Each structure stands twice: as C-alpha cells, then as structure tokens.
Amino acid sequence: MEKHHINALKEIVGEENVLTSAEDLYCYSYDATPGHAHMPDAVVSPANTAETSKILKLANENHIPVYTRGSGTNLSAGCVPTKGGIVLLMTRLNKILEVDLENLVAVVEPGVIVADLNKEIASLGLIYPPDPGTVATATLGGTVAENAGGLRGLKYGVSKHYVMGLEVVLANGDIMNTGGKNVKDVSGYDMTKLFTGSEGTLCVITKIISKLVPAPEARKAMMAIFKDLDNAGKAVSSIIAAKIIPATLEIMDNATIRTVEDYAKVGLPLDAEAVLLIEVDGNPIVVEKEAEKVMEALKANHADLVQIAKDDAERDKLWAARRAALPALAKLRPTTYVEDATVPRNKVPDFLREVSSIAKKHNVTIGTFGHAGDGNMHPTIVCDIRIPEEMERVYQAMDEMFKAAIALGGTLSGEHGIGLGKLPWMEQQHGLVTMNAMRSIKRALDPNLILNPGKLVGEC
Amino acid sequence: MTEKITAKDINEQDKALLSDLQDALANCMKCGNCMEVCPVYKEVGKEAAVARGKLSLMEGVLKGSIPLSAAFDAAMSKCVSCKACTAKCPCGVPADELILRGRQAAVKARGLHPIKKKVFALLKNRHLFDFSLRMAGIFGPLSFKKIPGKMAALARFPMPGMDYKRVTAPFASTPLRSQYPEVIKVDRPTMRVGFFTGCTINYIYTDVGQSVINVLKENNIEVTMPSMQHCCGTPVYMSGDVDSAKILAKHNIETFDSYNFDYIVSACGSCTEAFRIEFPHLFHDDPKMSAMTEKLAKKTYEISEFLIDVVKIDKTKLGPVNATVTMHDPCHMARGIKVTKQPREVLKSIPGLHFVEMKAPDRCCGSGGSFSLGNYELSRKINDKKIADIASTNADTVVTSCGTCRMHLTDGLFQNNMNQDALHVIQVLDRSYKAGHQK
Ligand SMILES: Cc1cc2nc3c(=O)[nH]c(=O)nc-3n(C[C@H](O)[C@H](O)[C@H](O)COP(=O)(O)OP(=O)(O)OC[C@H]3O[C@@H](n4cnc5c(N)ncnc54)[C@H](O)[C@@H]3O)c2cc1C
Ligand code: SF4
Ligand code: SF4
Numbered sequence: 038m039e040k041h042h043i044n045a046l047k048e049i050v051g052e053e054n055v056l057t058s059a060e061d062l063y064c065y066s067y068d069a070t071p072g073h074a075h076m077p078d079a080v081v082s083p084a085n086t087a088e089t090s091k092i093l094k095l096a097n098e099n100h101i102p103v104y105t106r107g108s109g110t111n112l113s114a115g116c117v118p119t120k121g122g123i124v125l126l127m128t129r130l131n132k133i134l135e136v137d138l139e140n141l142v143a144v145v146e147p148g149v150i151v152a153d154l155n156k157e158i159a160s161l162g163l164i165y166p167p168d169p170g171t172v173a174t175a176t177l178g179g180t181v182a183e184n185a186g187g188l189r190g191l192k193y194g195v196s197k198h199y200v201m202g203l204e205v206v207l208a209n210g211d212i213m214n215t216g217g218k219n220v221k222d223v224s225g226y227d228m229t230k231l232f233t234g235s236e237g238t239l240c241v242i243t244k245i246i247s248k249l250v251p252a253p254e255a256r257k258a259m260m261a262i263f264k265d266l267d268n269a270g271k272a273v274s275s276i277i278a279a280k281i282i283p284a285t286l287e288i289m290d291n292a293t294i295r296t297v298e299d300y301a302k303v304g305l306p307l308d309a310e311a312v313l314l315i316e317v318d319g320n321p322i323v324v325e326k327e328a329e330k331v332m333e334a335l336k337a338n339h340a341d342l343v344q345i346a347k348d349d350a351e352r353d354k355l356w357a358a359r360r361a362a363l364p365a366l367a368k369l370r371p372t373t374y375v376e377d378a379t380v381p382r383n384k385v386p387d388f389l390r391e392v393s394s395i396a397k398k399h400n401v402t403i404g405t406f407g408h409a410g411d412g413n414m415h416p417t418i419v420c421d422i423r424i425p426e427e428m429e430r431v432y433q434a435m436d437e438m439f440k441a442a443i444a445l446g447g448t449l450s451g452e453h454g455i456g457l458g459k460l461p462w463m464e465q466q467h468g469l470v471t472m473n474a475m476r477s478i479k480r481a482l483d484p485n486l487i488l489n490p491g492k493l494v495g496e497c
Numbered sequence: 498m499t500e501k502i503t504a505k506d507i508n509e510q511d512k513a514l515l516s517d518l519q520d521a522l523a524n525c526m527k528c529g530n531c532m533e534v535c536p537v538y539k540e541v542g543k544e545a546a547v548a549r550g551k552l553s554l555m556e557g558v559l560k561g562s563i564p565l566s567a568a569f570d571a572a573m574s575k576c577v578s579c580k581a582c583t584a585k586c587p588c589g590v591p592a593d594e595l596i597l598r599g600r601q602a603a604v605k606a607r608g609l610h611p612i613k614k615k616v617f618a619l620l621k622n623r624h625l626f627d628f629s630l631r632m633a634g635i636f637g638p639l640s641f642k643k644i645p646g647k648m649a650a651l652a653r654f655p656m657p658g659m660d661y662k663r664v665t666a667p668f669a670s671t672p673l674r675s676q677y678p679e680v681i682k683v684d685r686p687t688m689r690v691g692f693f694t695g696c697t698i699n700y701i702y703t704d705v706g707q708s709v710i711n712v713l714k715e716n717n718i719e720v721t722m723p724s725m726q727h728c729c730g731t732p733v734y735m736s737g738d739v740d741s742a743k744i745l746a747k748h749n750i751e752t753f754d755s756y757n758f759d760y761i762v763s764a765c766g767s768c769t770e771a772f773r774i775e776f777p778h779l780f781h782d783d784p785k786m787s788a789m790t791e792k793l794a795k796k797t798y799e800i801s802e803f804l805i806d807v808v809k810i811d812k813t814k815l816g817p818v819n820a821t822v823t824m825h826d827p828c829h830m831a832r833g834i835k836v837t838k839q840p841r842e843v844l845k846s847i848p849g850l851h852f853v854e855m856k857a858p859d860r861c862c863g864s865g866g867s868f869s870l871g872n873y874e875l876s877r878k879i880n881d882k883k884i885a886d887i888a889s890t891n892a893d894t895v896v897t898s899c900g901t902c903r904m905h906l907t908d909g910l911f912q913n914n915m916n917q918d919a920l921h922v923i924q925v926l927d928r929s930y931k932a933g934h935q936k
Binding site: 056058059060061063064065066067068069070071108109110128129152171173174363364367368371372373421422423 | 520523524526527528529530532533542543544545550553554557562563564566568569572587588589
C-alpha cells in the first residue's frame with residue numbers, strides 16, 4: 038500500500054480511525070487461531086455503511102486486499118491478513134437499530150456483541166438463540182459471517198436460521214440489500230443464506246435483520262455418567278426417538294473427563310467413558326414431562342449414575358463439569374486447537390473412538406467434548422507449537438481425524454468455518470465440481486479477489 | 498517519531514529481562530475472552546488495549562518483530578491492573594502480572610512517565626515524602642478548594658499530572674500517625690495488632706484510620722502504628738519500577754517484623770495484598786528475607802476480614818445506622834486477596850442499615866492506583882459506568898475498602914452532580930459502635 042492510499046483512507050474515516058503504527062498493526066496480525074499471523078498495512082474502522090462502501094471502492098480500484106474483522110475470536114484464521122492490505126474493523130458499527138415486537142425481529146449493526154443483544158431483549162421476554170462459547174465477546178457480524186452455532190443448536194438451530202435479511206457492501210463498493218422481515222420469501226436466489234457463512238469472502242455485512250424467539254419459561258438440567266461409550270450413544274438416540282428435542286445435549290469423552298476431574302474436582306469417575314449433560318426447556322409442564330422421559334431413556338440405556346437438578350444452584354453444579362472442559366484442557370499445554378469436525382448424530386460414538394485411537398497412534402493429547410445432539414464434536418488438541426517434532430505428529434493426527442469425519446459422512450466444520458485452517462481438506466469433502474462452483478461465485482462477486490483472498494475456497 | 502530502542506539493544510543491556518516470560522506468554526491461546534471484562538478495552542476499543550493485545554506486543558518485542566517503543570510503553574501503561582482478565586482467562590494466564598513485567602521492561606528501556614517519576618522520586622525518600630505531604634496538608638487550602646461537607650476538594654490549579662477539574666481529597670493537616678501515640682493502649686488487651694496505615698489513610702483519609710483505631714479499641718485490641726512504616730511500594734511496583742519497590746518493601750518488612758505483633762491489619766486491599774502476596778513474590782529468591790516475609794504474610798489481614806474471621810465481633814454491641822448502602826469491591830479486594838464476603842457481613846450486622854447490591858460491584862472503578870494520574874480522561878470514562886450503577890441502586894451511601902477507590906468514586910459522584918456519601922466500610926461500623934453506646 039502506498040502513502041496516498043493511507044491518506045485517502047484517513048479522508049474517509051478520519052485520522053484517528055486509521056491505525057498504521059507497527060505496534061497497532063501487530064495487534065491485528067492474528068485472531069484466535071494458533072499458528073497464523075501476518076501484518077496488515079493499515080487497520081481501518083468505518084463508522085457506517087457509506088464509509089464502508091467508500092473504503093471498498095478504493096481497495097477494489099487499487100487491488101488492495103481487505104480482511105473484515107469483528108472481535109477476532111474465530112478459530113479458522115478468518116481475520117488474518119495473509120496478504121497484507123487492510124484490516125476492516127467493524128466494531129464501531131455497534132448499534133441495535135430496532136427491536137420490532139410485532140414481527141419479532143431485530144435490526145442490528147454487525148459490531149453489536151451477541152450477549153449485548155440478548156441483554157437488550159431479555160426484558161421483553163425474547164432471545165436470540167445462537168450462543169457460541171464466545172457470546173460475550175463475538176460480534177453479530179462475525180457470527181453471521183461464520184454461521185456460528187452453539188450449545189443450543191439441536192433445538193434452536195444456528196445463525197443461518199435467524200438471519201432474515203442483510204445489508205451488505207460488495208467488493209466494488211456497491212450497497213446491496215437481501216431478504217427482509219418476511220417470514221416467507223422465495224423471491225430470487227437466497228442471497229441472505231449465501232452471505233451467511235461466507236467468512237468475509239463475498240461481502241462486508243453492514244446490517245442484519247434477525248429473527249427473535251420467545252424465551253423459554255422453564256428449564257431442567259440432567260447429567261448421566263456412562264462406563265460404556267456405546268450406552269451413551271444409544272441413550273442419545275433413545276432420547277431423540279422419544280421425540281424429545283433437548284435444548285442442550287452435550288457429551289464429554291474419557292480424556293476430557295479425566296482432565297476436568299484433575300482440574301476442577303467435580304467428582305467424575307476417572308474410568309467413565311462418557312458424560313452426558315442434557316437440558317430441556319420450554320413450557321414448565323412440558324419441561325417436567327420431558328425431563329421424566331429423558332431420565333427414563335438414560336436409565337434404560339444403563340447409565341451408571343444419573344442426576345437431575347432441582348434448582349438453579351444444582352443446575353450450575355451439573356454444568357460446572359461441561360464449563361470446565363475447555364479451560365481444563367487448555368491449561369495442559371501452551372497451544373490449543375479447538376476443532377469442530379461434525380458427524381451424523383448416530384456416528385458420534387464411532388467418531389469418538391476413532392479420535393482416541395488416532396491420538397494414541399500419534400502420541401498427541403486430544404480431549405473431545407461437544408454437542409452430541411447435533412453430532413458437532415470438538416476434538417481439542419493441546420500441544421506446543423514451538424516444538425516442530427510434536428507439531429509434525431499433531432498435523433498427522435488432524436489429517437486422519439478430518440478424513441475419519443468425512444468417511445463417516447460428516448463435515449470438516451460444524452460451526453467454526455473453513456478459513457485457512459481446514460482448506461486442505463475442502464476438495465476431499467466436496468469434490469472438484471462443487472469447489473469450482475464455489476470459486477465461480479467468488480469470482481463473480483469479487484472479480485479482483487480483494488475480500489479475504491485465499492480463504493474458504495482457496496486461491497481462485 | 499521518538500527514538501526507538503530495539504529488542505536487540507535491550508537484549509544487550511539486560512538479557513534476562515523479558516526472556517523468562519516467553520513460556521508464560523505462550524500460554525495465551527488468544528481466545529479473546531478477556532475482551533468481555535477489560536474496562537480499558539471497553540472504552541478504547543482497540544486490540545492494543547486488551548490483555549490479548551498487550552501480551553502479543555510483548556511477544557512481538559521478544560521475537561524482535563516490533564521495537565520496544567514509546568507506543569509499546571503507552572500500551573503497557575493502559576491497564577488499571579484490575580485482574581479481571583486474569584480471573585476470566587481459560588488458560589490461567591496471569592495477564593495483569595505479565596503486563597507489569599512489560600511495563601518494567603519499558604521502564605528500564607525508557608524511564609518512567611515524567612509525572613510519575615516526580616511523584617515516585619518523592620516516595621522513595623521517606624523524610625522528604627513525609628515532609629512534602631505534610632506541607633501539602635498544612636498548605637492544602639492553597640491548592641485545593643474545599644467542597645462543603647465532603648472529604649473532597651477541587652484542585653484549584655493544576656498539580657503535576659492532575660486534571661484541573663479533578664476532585665481529590667485534601668491532604669490532612671495532621672497525618673494520622675501524628676495524631677496518636679505510637680502505641681494505643683487498652684485495658685487488658687486481648688491481642689496486639691500492628692496497623693499498616695498506608696499512605697492514603699495516613700496523609701489523606703485520616704478519618705478512615707481513626708475509625709479503624711476506634712473499632713479495634715471497641716474490641717479490646719492494642720493498636721500500634723509503627724512510626725517507621727513507609728509507603729508499601731505498590732504504586733511504584735505497578736509502574737514497573739521494581740528496584741524502588743524492593744527498597745520500600747524491605748524497609749516495611751523489617752520494621753513490622755521487629756515488633757512481633759499477633760496480627761498486622763490494614764484497611765486497604767492493595768496494602769494487604771502487598772504484605773500477603775507481593776512481598777513474598779519480590780523476595781522469593783532471597784532466603785533470609787523470604788522467611789521473614791512469609792511469616793508476616795500469614796499474620797496480615799484486611800480490616801473487615803480481620804473483624805469477621807479472626808476477632809468474630811460481638812454484633813450485640815452495634816447500634817442502628819439508618820442508611821441505604823451499596824458497596825464497590827476494589828479490584829485488589831475482589832481478585833487480589835479475594836475478600837468480598839466479610840465487608841458485606843460487616844454491613845449486614847448493622848441494625849437499621851439497608852444494603853443494596855449494585856450491578857457488577859467488582860467491576861473496576863477506573864482508578865487503578867496511580868493509573869488515573871497519567872490517564873485521567875480514560876479513567877473517568879470507566880468511572881462513569883460505576884457511578885451510573887451506583888445511581889440505579891438509589892443508595893444514599895456507597896462504601897468501599899480502598900482509599901484510592903474512595904477518592905475516585907468521590908470525584909465521579911461530584912462530576913456527575915450526585916451527592917451520595919463515599920465512605921470506607923469501617924467508618925460505617927464505627928458509627929454503629931458509637932450508636933451502640935447511646936442505646
Ligand atoms: C474459546 C472459543 C469458543 C468458541 N466457541 C464457539 C462455538 O461454540 N460455536 C461457534 O460457532 N464458534 C465458536 N467459536 C468461534 C468464534 O467465536 C465464532 O466464529 C464467532 O462467530 C466469531 O465472531 P467474531 O466477532 O470474533 O468474528 P471474527 O473472528 O472477527 O470474524 C470471523 C469471520 O467473519 C468475517 N467477518 C467478521 N465480521 C464481518 C462482517 N461484518 N462482514 C463480513 N464478514 C465479517 C471475518 O472476515 C472472519 O472471516 C469459539 C471461539 C473461541 C476462541
Ligand atoms: S483470556 Fe487469557 S488466553 Fe484468552 S486471550 Fe485473554 S489472556 Fe489470552
Ligand atoms: S488487568 Fe484489568 S485493565 Fe489490565 S488488561 Fe487486565 S482487564 Fe484490562
């Protein structure tokens with residue numbers, strides 16, 4: 038980038054909203070993904086759509102790469118400015134523009150933090166359900182661009198189920214609106230869905246129209262400990278077969294259980310092969326009945342110990358183990374990879390077994406926990422990125438793990454996105470035809486390849 | 498640009514300075530969870546303001562990718578040391594301590610912030626320090642305009658580094674330790690306690706010190722305020738000047754050790770933390786000092802903690818205090834020595850007192866020890882959030898357990914045209930004992 042480009046950017050957003058010092062640039066060279074960092078040439082924070090449009094026009098005309106960034110908590114190197122250029126920081130667009138109670142929709146700017154939207158609408162008895170582990174830090178723009186999910190995915194779905202419309206700026210600076218407040222809408226290609234999960238490669242999101250739903254009136258949490266992994270798998274299937282869709286249905290494997298117990302001393306037996314955490318929510322009467330059925334299913338499938346929370350304090354206790362999973366694993370070693378390979382629900386036990394045998398084979402530490410209800414697993418690899426020999430083994434284990442997920446009919450990523458991290462396996466999952474179709478879309482919307490170039494679909 | 502000192506220069510001068518940090522820094526997984534709680538980041542909104550950014554910058558300096566520049570220095574100083582990031586961190590990274598280390602590196606390379614340099618040069622010399630703060634007390638009215646009825650004054654002309662409009666407490670015309678004999682005797686004492694007053698209580702909030710003494714006397718405890726005690730060194734330490742901090746710490750440790758007290762009390766989270774956590778840390782590799790320091794650390798208590806856990810005060814002696822009270826937990830109480838229950842128990846023991854919890858009572862008020870000296874605007878913004886939380890409780894009094902927090906809250910209340918009282922917990926208890934005598 039040339040000096041006059043920086044000056045032009047300063048003209049657009051004001052001097053104080055263009056960062057160029059080495060120290061500031063260094064702070065935007067990374068996101069939450071281990072092992073990827075590159076310095077940008079400038080960090081630019083627009084205040085609104087018009088400024089965003091001007092920035093993109095300038096970048097497009099001068100072929101300057103643009104890396105859009107929310108809070109930088111993604112796990113697929115989506116924000117890393119691998120080719121320099123501009124980091125486009127969207128956090129100043131942080132207003133909740135409208136909460137429409139008649140249509141149950143919110144119109145928000147992309148820099149709003151997910152938890153802040155939920156705080157705002159809580160008093161109205163509403164929720165915005167997608168709740169990644171980073172609800173308190175991630176932006177709506179980032180979650181929509183990643184199509185983020187969360188703990189409640191099984192019952193409530195993921196980001197794409199809530200995005201009804203968008204305002205976006207295209208690579209050339211054109212401003213475009215998609216969708217709207219209509220519950221039903223089949224007019225034209227579904228551009229809203231295309232942009233949701235596009236990881237900053239097709240457009241910059243500047244406004245989000247999102248669906249809201251009534252907050253559940255009651256909830257009930259249960260925990261079950263299994264000495265036999267297959268019984269846990271069968272319990273999950275029986276719960277669903279009993280036509281109960283819990284809000285949360287989480288599993289932890291033996292490696293995770295041992296680590297959690299060592300760290301938090303919550304009283305889990307070290308030889309347990311699986312722990313399930315289940316929460317049902319909704320109408321209080323229905324919740325009671327569903328909880329009963331869940332307990333029956335757990336016992337029928339030989340759970341070795343079951344517990345049900347009588348009140349919020351007991352609920353917190355049951356959740357403590359699951360909450361401790363990531364912190365406990367992350368403290369073992371300096372580097373933590375939280376992966377999110379996903380398999381069909383009934384393949385969860387098979388996948389967990391595959392992962393532990395891969396871990397053993399390559400002598401790497403992997404604890405797996407995740408959303409058993411929707412098959413979204415989080416094999417968490419802890420290691421030290423500064424030791425090349427160890428990383429060699431880690432990459433081999435990763436490779437086999439992703440291939441195993443694909444072989445089980447699964448997918449590389451359930452919610453964290455592809456970015457750079459999982460790019461090498463994309464063609465394996467999708468095949469060349471699909472990859473070419475995706476690349477054609479990328480080239481059509483971003484002919485100069487300035488938006489997050491090299492990510493998601495690779496070099497075009 | 499100002500002159501830059503590169504990592505290479507630094508390494509040549511002092512190889513060990515940052516390098517042992519490499520492992521600690523590598524433990525940060527860059528999850529960004531600290532963004533949720535960092536009061537400075539919430540106001541500034543830039544990555545360099547949050548722990549994740551600051552730690553990365555340190556890593557960058559170590560790798561030689563970025564210089565140990567003025568901007569690095571500035572980033573390290575933008576931290577109120579509230580420990581909120583450390584408490585939140587899934588990887589157990591002690592970010593606040595690492596940032597201090599970053600500051601120390603910057604201090605070595607570039608020297609202190611000019612304003613702090615003046616204040617701290619004064620701190621190191623006990624006599625000069627005592628003298629100038631006494632002078633400030635005696636000539637206080639010259640530089641501070643009093644606000645009627647409050648332990649507060651408006652700076653009338655700019656003090657070095659102090660904002661013109663800022664409200665600070667006036668320096669006392671007689672410091673606490675000059676108002677009393679060194680040993681305050683009681684009939685048949687149950688124990689002998691050394692009172693580490695700290696600077697704020699000795700020179701400014703003598704009213705808090707008087708309450709501490711009154712309350713201990715009510716409990717038949719003999720109080721001694723060793724005349725040779727000095728600033729605990731925390732402000733100096735927090736600014737990255739370790740060598741000076743060690744001089745101050747050693748002096749205090751030797752002074753208090755020579756009295757052989759049953760307990761040491763202080764009325765401030767940071768001072769307690771200094772005796773209990775920082776001193777042992779400073780001298781962990783010095784066998785002689787270390788034994789003495791550990792012994793004192795075990796005996797040291799914050800006043801509310803002492804009264805509830807050790808003295809187990811007799812609540813029947815308390816009289817009514819009719820007030821609606823809310824409480825701010827200082828960072829060094831909540832996350833430093835982890836004492837939050839006991840001050841609440843003190844308040845709840847007082848008849849007639851209505852206690853209301855404010856939203857996020859343990860969120861930093863923005864004072865950050867001497868942080869507000871160099872970053873007043875920023876610390877005011879953080880403070881405004883706290884003041885809004887206080888307002889929404891409708892309390893008529895806000896209490897806390899730290900002199901600098903009290904000063905910062907008083908300033909914030911004044912700037913927001915509110916007339917709540919800002920007091921130390923112990924003052925309310927003192928009132929309650931007094932009311933008890935009138936029963
Ligand atoms: C500890 C931890 C736990 C996590 N748990 C979960 C989880 O449970 N579920 C889950 O789904 N994810 C999870 N994540 C991943 C991450 O939090 C999510 O991907 C989140 O949505 C990212 O939001 P962000 O604001 O940080 O976006 P960023 O990281 O800033 O950006 C993410 C991507 O979106 C693009 N982008 C950002 N803003 C815009 C915009 N306005 N327009 C266009 N593109 C944009 C960026 O270019 C980038 O490619 C977790 C991460 C961590 C560190
Ligand atoms: S919370 Fe801890 S691990 Fe996460 S970015 Fe902050 S310091 Fe690093
Ligand atoms: S100690 Fe407080 S101010 Fe400093 S980085 Fe951590 S959260 Fe921010």
